[in-house]
Amino acid sequence: MKYVLNKTNTILFNSLKASFKLLKITNFIQIEEHIRSFNRMVLQEGKFFVWQDFDTTLLLNERSLQIAFDFYHSDKIDRIYMKRGYSDNLAGTKKRLQAKINNLFNKKGNCELPVRLFTEHGEILDDKTKNFDIFFGQHPCTKIEIGDAEYIVVKDTPWLDKLEIALEPLVGCPLMPSVDWKTIDPIAKYHWFVGNTIPKQAKILFDNSSQCGISIDGYTFVSTFPFYCPTEEDLNKYIAVVVQFSGEDIGRMAFSPIRVKRPTENKNDCLIFEKRQEQFCKEKLSGNKYRILSYNVLAHLYIKSTLNKKEQENQYFPYCPKEFQYDSYRYPLLLKEIQGYNADILFLQEVDVRFQKRFLIQFLKIKGYTPIFNCKENQVNEGLIIASRTDRFNNNGNYTAKLSDLLKLPSNSDILEFLKNKPNSYKIISTRPSIIQIVHLSSIENPKIQLIAVNTHLHFDPLYEDVKYFQAALCVRYIDSITKKIKSLQKNTQKIQIIFCGDFNFEPNSKPAKLLRNDINKEVNNSIQQNIKKKEQQNQFNLFSFY
Template sequence: MKMIYQKRLLCQIKWGLFQRFRFMTKFSRICDDSSKKVLVTHESETLPIGISFWYRNDELKLDQIFNLQRSPQEHLTDVLEKISGKIQGAVYYKNRKRENFVMDELPVKMISFNYDDNACTQNDLTCHEAFVLNGSKHNLVIGEEHYCIDVNPPIVEVAEFPKVIVAGFLVNLKKLEVLFANKEDCFFKWYKSVKRFDADKVSRSKRIIEDLKWIELGEGFTCTPTKEDVGRVLKVVVTPCVGERRGEDIEVVSPVVVSAGPEECPFQKRQQFTKEIVGDNSLRVISYNILAEVYTNSNYAREELFPSCPKHALNMDYRKLLLIKEIIGYNGDLICLQEVDEKVFLRDIRPILMDRGFDGFYDAKGGEITEGLAIFFRRSKLRMLERRRVVLSEDLQNEVLFADIWQNIQRSPDLLKNFLHVRTILQVNVFESVCDPSRLLVVGATHLYFHPDASHIRILQAGMCLKILQHVITQYQMKHPDKEVSLLFCGDFNSTPESALYQFMTTQHVDSGNVVWKSKFGECVEGMCLRHELELASACGCPPYTTYTSSFHGCLDYIFYQ
């Protein structure tokens, strides 16, 4: 479903403590240097060991973070010499202009956890043995300072704000990558600056950021700035966690100020009818083509499809704010999305909906296409029993279920070539009702081929989808004869209510004499008749349009139910 009004529809950061060597992530870590801790990371045997620590010595005018990568098999003696050398080099650089400065040797050793004076037998230990396998039993001693060793604690690798923050709309980190933890287990605390900035004059200097005063906004994966926050910058403090184990806090400051949003979005009028979640014996279903980012970046999209839409409003960083607010406000139980960018699914839609009681899955189209289908379901109402991804052009050649279609398509070389080139997929999902386990629901979701002169390909794709869904229904009916099995088939069918495809869906057949089989010269389908046994109707009827562009508007999207 593509509505034109919906098509209008990072940060100054400081080098942080314990940065990952491969990613060189930028943000601020909030650390207590009195903790005297060595952070050790080792993801696998084939990767080097990361060793990071914060060394402070006022007398030597040194306050610095040290990062090393060492081979797991390197002798401990060599590692300790390397640590000592790096510190002494930094001290020399800091004090190089002092007259008569003499750098004394800085002893570095590894001792057992009980702080006795007996250093570990250095020649007999490898870096892996000392820092990883037995790290919790050892202390690193630098001069007179003892450092405990923390092996593979939860770490925030990447944390980044989006480039668009709008009052009245949810904001979450555009990028969040953690190591030795799950993003879902992180703890978030949000703040807004007391000071307001002009959007085009916001200063990003280190001193200005450090001098800002902050007001706490709340906790959770997201926050929602208000109109009162326009002109302020935001800050979030992220704490990575694994059970009761907490990693170092990091803080990220937004690179942009909160901007003013639209007074009212058109979807908010529709949401007047969806203020509450429906009862346990009902399901509210949403199907939505959210327009993948890849299809808005071309001149054709900007100049032909959406010429009246400002460039900034086609940007996904802006559109996803509107999309998420719209989807959440419908209070649906089952959400089928088309043209979903995988990164938007992983970074934005999935974590936000999971935080609101949903679970969801993404399936990319076949080939190298970077968008696909996503399905979400409310965990309190539905329990997933099975799911599968079907690439129609691949299964056509291999499944006996499609033998009649395969036989007919092979008669036209051009049709065969074009059909196998299309990477349309079908999502098949089987759910059990949580409140009534005797009720099962098979949900199919798809996005059929878009080309205007490909009606014959779309109806063949629809025929394959219904064969698959009918087969799944029959399997569950035989396996669970005491249960009721129902069907929903959702998506962007790229076909109007006047099309042969809609006739096929709702009347259960399309005969061999239908003009659809001769809709493209050179790709005629001879003697093809499609039938199915499912009694389907469109749950939303046929609205005037579900797609609206400058060149076309009409109803192309449906939720078919049995």
């Protein structure tokens, strides 16, 4: 038996390890170069594209324009890219452009090819004009002449920096393309095709006989949607996707590096989560019933997939062959599993930044959720997601906080004082990137129902139960302060119910668990613990659930 690498914790099951009979992953690298040749975008002829820098963390004089256009010469087309600072002037931009054209001809020295920029009134822009003002000032450039070629300026158009199919195409699992947008096109269309081979010179063709208006030679159109679930009929075939958007005429294309395969060895094998979903989660809930899913999806950064077999034995997951640890294999299975629970509120932990950015957030929106992602602190590239059904809940605010920051609050001075005698525990709490994610929700069906959805991931080490205890105490106190704040801002507020989920990393009978259940053992003698016990029990939280 081989294992799929997932950690799960749902309202129905505290922890389940999924195991499947699986096929071995195929090496992507073998045909990577072949695929790459198809992923080059075709620019619209006679268009000069310019994009602003929307990075608000940078000052204006630190930002740069990005420029792209196709230069036609000697029956060839060459792509020219440039990045020019906002505050640099036109003279420098012209010089840089001419140098790039010189490089196309392998010439040294000055290029005599004239470059002129015009406003909509036909005025020629002065070489001293700053780059930002050239394109986004009061009298912006609308036309550019480079030698005999004339270009129309197109600004901030939707644009793809990169398109590829990085996930494994698995039968029955959502396959989403990896799309890096420079500027997102909200009306972009994703056309999916299947074929038996990857053509050496693939072209996208306009085709009125095709349902989507385009075709790929040797491929059959199957769907237009942001993702595609391969079927049994697609087994052993390649998948192609064409993204059509307003930035170019016909679209951009990418192929799957490997053929479609099953997630299990045999056609009739059932994935372990499908059984419980069929039994407990087949229908969506309504009225005053809510289904909750809490799931640690395992961040890829904690997997050492480059290790050999012997080295892997000393890692967290020695039982799982590393070919099944790759995110390209796990992500499609996760997307399939998450949607199958028909949950009303999702609480996800260890969500990779790349996973949520490229796949999960868009997928959840398509599935009718309002997802909120908060990254952990200290440059850790994973975090938490709370996602609620858009048709059942209004989202009224996000109150996410870092636990180490909560420790510094005057209201937690007793905890801080106590930790002076436990330097190792203090160091962990004050330096770990742990956060508490709080989202205020109200029911659309019954606005009187107010929910505070809470998500966190406490310290993992079983040797430091006291760390988890004080992290839990910080969470409880912060939940109390947010609850009081929300009540003070609303009139006639009914009782607010709290749903506290997460990967707590403690046992049901541990002190942190008892703290959250308001039944701390009476034998606890430390003054700080007694103080926390008294204070938290006085709050009389209505904890709807915690998992």
